[in-house]
Amino acid sequence: MSLYWLLALGKSYDTSTPVSRNATIYCSTEILSLDWECKSDRLLLIGTSDGCIKAWNVDAKRVVCDLNTTEAFPSVLDIKCSPVEPIFVSAAASGGAGSNYIDNLGFASLTVWNMKTWKAMTVLPLGEDPPAITSLCFNHNGKILAASAVDGMIHMFDMSAGLQITGWPAHDSSISSILFGPDETSIFSLGSDGKFCDHFHATSRNSMYMNFISSHSNNIHALEQLRSIKDKASSSAQFCSL
Template sequence: MASSETERGLIQKNFSPHPISETPVKVANEEVKFPSVGLDECKDTFTTGHQGETEGEGWDWDATGPGTLSGLTLSEQEHGSSSTKLPFGDCVTKEGLQMFQVNGGEVQIEEFPEVKVEFQETFLGHTSPISRCRFSATGNNIASASLDGTVRIWTYDSSNSTSRNATIYCGPEIMSLDWECKSDRLLLIGTADGGIKAWNVDAKRVVCDLTTTESYPRVLDLKCSPVEPIFVSAAASRGHGSSYIDQMGFASLTVWNMKTWKATTVLPLGNDPPAITSVCFNHNGKILAASATDGMIHMFDMSAGLQITGWPAHDSAVSSVLFGPDETSIFSLGSDGKIFEWSLHNQGQILWSSDCSRFFNLQSAEISRHEMALDASGRRLLLTSNSVRSPIYQVQGHHRSGLRTLPHTAAITTVDWHPTLPIYLTGSADHSVRVTSIY
């Protein structure tokens, strides 16, 4: 199998291994709005199912605009192609292509048609810009977080139970979300003050409240293993620069056991490593990829807890990293808007690239960290955007093209795809989250 050969090749290279070290952690006191539980109960909650005991909350939905409510379908008409409104710079049309002026130079840009939408629903339960939104492992539930420290759990499908609907008040800004892959019951929440909360959606309570070490309070990303009961946290110290990247400081990459709720390993990054912005597991959890603010991509052998290789991928900070669908490549998104697909067979070889900088405005404060998401087929790559629309790149096959999403009323700050269906999420600075099903 191609992916197994790729893993063996990466592990055999084993670039400059480092010893595994332990990190001290403490269990923080529960906040007033959460019921307190001990670590033993945390362990039991992970292994034992709980039934929800309260009725689901009601939510506000937008019945205006291009979307519809609860299963109602948009008219199946063709959406015409038109030029994307760019967030900055001057643009003109020339020979059927959009031309974008950058620093006095003319850059040719392919015009993206609008997606053909089966249905779209808009969730209006938040009162501040959306920072993260994620489908659960089955796709039945959605978790969305906003800058005011609130997480909401909801469902877009009226045929699904609303018993898991909840509002979680965390206090500090929510910087990361991830669902546990196996049971579809646990949601991990990472905050800007070093908190990592595990929320059981059936019991409707925080079953464990962890903290990173005081030196690394910003939990920039969380990822659960697709196979083992572990997760990895990418936390950063507080920097002293004026830009968002400079404020991230140094990195700590920690592996946590979800049965004992204790840190087991700190993955080696060297002395004073630049902040890790994004992490992802391959399909069997054996390899972890991590992207950094210095433009590097690091690869780890999770069974040994060692870094096996790494390479400079971008001239700017890397905002997001994802394994390709066949596990033989990896996608990286730079903070400058450059996208690369890297071969894992031939390190340093670029299989595909694109420049989406027209959707990025480095001076904008609306999006601090851009991200991307691959659909279930691995053919469509959805990005965040400083515009009201996001690009969807076709990244497989001979014809590499793209689409653009229906508009929000402000920048698109977070994206995700349904695990099995052609349905995507877009969270926005306009406080809304949209669920869009496309043909």
């Protein structure tokens, strides 16, 4: 099997970072998703195409935990750690192979994992035969999880109750990535159709509208700029009161 490699520990370190802080992680299968544990930045979570979720410890420079999704959902398309609680959510898909990648992703499964016991806690409800989830994002206090799908839908979950609280069609095609805005009252989405949109939360939990932003070819860079702005912003606003 081909060996896929990843330069994993180049995360936002400046040029004065000692070389010993860098490492190369080798994996025998395709890596589909990555996320850092928010509290310590000492654990890197890695999702693969064969249903594995690996926890790489920066200090030990080795995998300290190996988890597996169910056989029915082998492709771990995204992983997001809560900014507050010791939990993370994995978005796994039933498919993933084939020439037309998006059309072959199959159905979705969203699993909440406990990072103390390294066991699955619950599966978030998505309904019957839900299209694959492509991107996840927590709000600033970890109470709300946003999930985007290949059918252009955005789903919102109350993490305290483990329930979906709303959802709406955001794009005419698959959504590549989503991110909460700097004020935590809006969500930005990047579609495979090249559209970069913002979705503002109005006066009620279910009231949303979309404002088309741009369709230029540098949307990936635009989303990275948005992420940088979000990291620098300080805001006390919440997406909604729970």
